[in-house]
Amino acid sequence: MFFRPRPWLLPLLPLLALLLAAAARAQDMGTLERIAQTGTINLGHREYAAPFSYYDGKKQVVGYSHELMLRLLESIKAELKLPALTIRLVPVTTQNRIPLVQNGTVDLECAVTSHTLERERLVSFSNSIFVVGLRLLVHKDSGIRDFADLAGRAVAVTAGTTSERVLRTYNENQGRRLKILLAREQGAAFKLLESGEAQAVMHDDALLYGERAKAKKPEDWIVVGTPLASEVYGCMLRKGDTAFKQVVDRGLERLMRSGEARQIHTRWFQRPIPPKGLNLNWPPSEALLELYRNPNDRPPG
Known part of the structure; x- marks a missing residue:
């Protein structure tokens, strides 16, 4: 059946066509191009993932991953002049x-997202x-010192994480000897x-x-x-956006090889951190230093 537009719609058709074309261009536009046009970047953060990405006592976003992400903005500004x-x-x-x-909605998310082959298909x-x-x-008085001590116990894990998947696999292999409780956030x-x-x-x-620490x-x-x-955290960006990824990767490499990333680690893992001024006292592992x-x-794997 042929669609015949109503007369009152006819003047609006050119405008509708322009809006649809603009939406299609925005969808196809690379992140760098959109940032250059708007002068705005959308950064994803977590609210409670201390010491990586979380709110301090003044409701400001802080943390190791968040600081790395903010430092990356210098590379993005330089690339786009x-x-x-x-x-x-x-x-x-x-x-x-x-x-x-x-x-x-988010151009770059640097927080506590584990890089897995499964997620690589999506981002x-x-x-x-x-x-x-x-x-x-x-x-400290629970008597639990390793996973073998969990039999008959309840274990909480954040829903939708790789931790949940690994724990469920472990439980299956152990004959479902522990109870898994799911939580929305850690x-x-x-x-x-x-x-x-x-x-x-x-x-x-x-x-x-x-x-x-909290x-x-x-x-x-x-x-x-x-x-x-073992897992690694990475910053997420839109799949296939090669130009943006190259800028982000170069920025991270500069931060890591220059020693800046090591200094950021010291600030968040070996110094008092907000909101309570507690020190995690956790030096970098050899695996992180190698990274x-x-x-x-x-x-991994």
């Missing part, structure tokens, strides 16, 4: 971070920015531990040290266990 950039901060969660990068990753191991946070997982509903939290060791009595909690797996010496964008 822009004197300044307007920064639009976009809070993201475990559940929506990938869709928001895919649909262009692109920068050079890695951190190396972590999947371990446990427990009460802060909620720690609350399950504090309340006694869970006897352990499994997550990236760096985030566990961050939760421990606790009312940090000395009551310890990070234990032989890592079930600083030889930056790369390869996922």
